Amino acid sequence: MAVLKKTPTMVSIPNHFCPGCGHGILNRLIAEVIEEKGYEKKTIMTLGVGCSCNMNASWNGDKIQCAHGRGAATATGVKIARPDLLSIAYQGDGDAYVIGLAETLNAAYRNEPITVFVINNNNFAMTGGQMSWTTMPGQVTTTSVHGRDPALTGMPIRVPEFAATFPDVAYVARGSVHSAKEINRLRGYVKNAIEAQLNGEGYALVEVLCQCPTNWGMSVEKSIKWMEEEVAPYYTLGELKGRRK
Amino acid sequence: MATLRISTERCKSCGYCILACPSKALRLSGQLNKEGYDYVANDESKCTKCGICYTVCPDNVFEILE
Numbered sequence: 001m002a003v004l005k006k007t008p009t010m011v012s013i014p015n016h017f018c019p020g021c022g023h024g025i026l027n028r029l030i031a032e033v034i035e036e037k038g039y040e041k042k043t044i045m046t047l048g049v050g051c052s053c054n055m056n057a058s059w060n061g062d063k064i065q066c067a068h069g070r071g072a073a074t075a076t077g078v079k080i081a082r083p084d085l086l087s088i089a090y091q092g093d094g095d096a097y098v099i100g101l102a103e104t105l106n107a108a109y110r111n112e113p114i115t116v117f118v119i120n121n122n123n124f125a126m127t128g129g130q131m132s133w134t135t136m137p138g139q140v141t142t143t144s145v146h147g148r149d150p151a152l153t154g155m156p157i158r159v160p161e162f163a164a165t166f167p168d169v170a171y172v173a174r175g176s177v178h179s180a181k182e183i184n185r186l187r188g189y190v191k192n193a194i195e196a197q198l199n200g201e202g203y204a205l206v207e208v209l210c211q212c213p214t215n216w217g218m219s220v221e222k223s224i225k226w227m228e229e230e231v232a233p234y235y236t237l238g239e240l241k242g243r244r245k
Numbered sequence: 246m247a248t249l250r251i252s253t254e255r256c257k258s259c260g261y262c263i264l265a266c267p268s269k270a271l272r273l274s275g276q277l278n279k280e281g282y283d284y285v286a287n288d289e290s291k292c293t294k295c296g297i298c299y300t301v302c303p304d305n306v307f308e309i310l311e
Binding site for chain 2: 004005006007011012014015017018019020021022023024025028177179180183184213219220221224
């Protein structure tokens with residue numbers, strides 16, 4: 001039987017994310033591109049702390065569990081030690097943009113030749129859904145029980161837009177998993193981000209808007225509707241910095 | 246002819262595929278898998294094997310074989 005759509009080997013182990021969580025979709029897209037490039041045995045994934053930790057059990061490839069927020073710093077070390085390998089940091093927004101903002105931005109600023117994927121689900125999901133710097137105005141979390149008040153806590157942070165301003169950075173994009181159409185677009189961003197590293201073009205960052213039905217207290221249907229109507233308009237989707245080559 | 250393979254043991258009953266299926270061919274089966282989730286089932290007469298369920302599924306439940 002010819003296979004038209006087959007689960008990539010790197011995600012062949014069932015994952016431990018909550019029902020409806022978008023992490024699994026990004027996992028599969030990354031696995032598809034790595035397999036397409038023939039890098040299954042030549043990739044090291046540096047995992048952030050948070051829901052990314054679930055991949056310790058399910059990601060069927062080499063990986064390192066990093067200290068909180070240090071995914072990009074560890075990926076930098078991997079690339080220095082083994083420049084022949086594909087070095088990918090996989091983090092959440094709480095990990096990459098709050099605890100590890102310094103490491104994330106400094107890796108981008110130095111134009112380290114690594115690929116960074118950041119899941120943005122607008123909260124600290126693993127720890128029970130606390131407000132993060134990406135939480136939307138009015139969004140109810142366990143630490144913003146009346147909804148996030150921007151007058152008190154500021155507006156949500158948009159790190160990729162900042163990273164895209166660094167002159168040498170190779171590729172920056174933001175995708176989403178709230179529809180099949182956006183997932184297909186996201187696959188293109190994932191491919192570009194990985195190819196940028198393989199071609200020695202420099203640092204690449206892809207942020208991925210991702211539903212978190214468990215902590216948002218919404219069904220999958222409500223989650224993807226909210227993402228389309230509220231989240232995606234604030235966090236502009238598309239390529240923020242295209243590849244030069 | 247293409248066939249849709251459903252790994253029911255991986256399904257977490259989130260329903261994203263049911264929302265995304267353009268042919269309305271998917272539904273919850275009413276049966277529970279080992280993890281206790283009401284897994285998804287396919288209506289072969291409606292399914293066009295377009296692969297959108299594969300695209301949106303976070304748990305790699307679907308594969309399309311030919």
